[in-house]
Amino acid sequence: MSAAREYGLDDEDGLDSEYRWPRPPAGGWTADDLDRLPNLPPHTELIDGSLVLMSPQTRFHSRAIHFLVGELTKQAPEHLEAIGEMTVRMDRRNRPEPDVLVVPVAADDGPEQTWFKPEDVLLAVEVVSADSMVRDREVKPRKYARAGVPHFWRVEKSDEGAVVYVYELDPATHAYGPVGIFHKELKVDLPFPIEIDLTTLDRRR
Known part of the structure; x- marks a missing residue:
């Protein structure tokens, strides 16, 4: 199974998986997912099962x-x-x-x-x-x-x-x-x- 399908990345519209957002599984993401999800932006955090993406640093x-x-x-x-x-x-x-x-x-x-x-x-x-x-x-x-x-x-x-x-x-x-x-x-x-x-x-x- 591809990483895109394993983590619920949408294949519709023929979009490249690099530019698709992961859909959260039931119950939210886990700590291990931060190391396994493809193409997460740098410095992504996990807070209460939700991914928190960082804005560009000042x-x-x-x-x-x-x-x-x-x-x-x-x-x-x-x-x-x-x-x-x-x-x-x-x-x-x-x-x-x-x-x-x-x-x-x-x-x-x-x-x-x-x-x-x-x-x-x-x-x-x-x-x-x-x-x-x-x-x-x-x-x-x-x-x-x-x-x-x-x-x-x-x-x-x-x-x-x-x-x-x-x-x-x-x-x-x-x-x-x-x-x-x-x-x-x-x-x-x-x-x-x-x-x-x-x-x-x-x-x-």
Whole structure:
């Protein structure tokens, strides 16, 4: 059976399968489908069994991701690494993709690895875009907290530059509590000592 037929891609009108959208199966898509569906756009997420397709990245979004991966990589202890835009397989129906993650180096499952277990994620970071605002502010933080991810940052663009909202998991409530809002300098002790000059994010402008 062709991949197009296996995943419900329409053959009508003689359209090339590369340009057809997959029809969801009964009960929605599963975490495994993200690795098997043909021709999905890059950075497709699975939220509650539905595919979420990413809009083109803005310059701020791309800069923020690469900047934070670089800064966290420099400051992380040797047993941890920062990595950008890989999914977290939370359960059968949820596989979101944080913009930045901090994970143990030992969580490396080889060069073909496409996802991490939530228990391996120390920090998840979301850089907010116009089309992802509700997901990044409400939906995904709740899912990360329920999955036990101990630290969460939300990065937003303001007139003055980047603003980072830092949260820490309360294990009693399985919800995030605010640690602080950082405008020019981000300085925290957990998940490891971190100091980031946020004003340098746009240093090449």
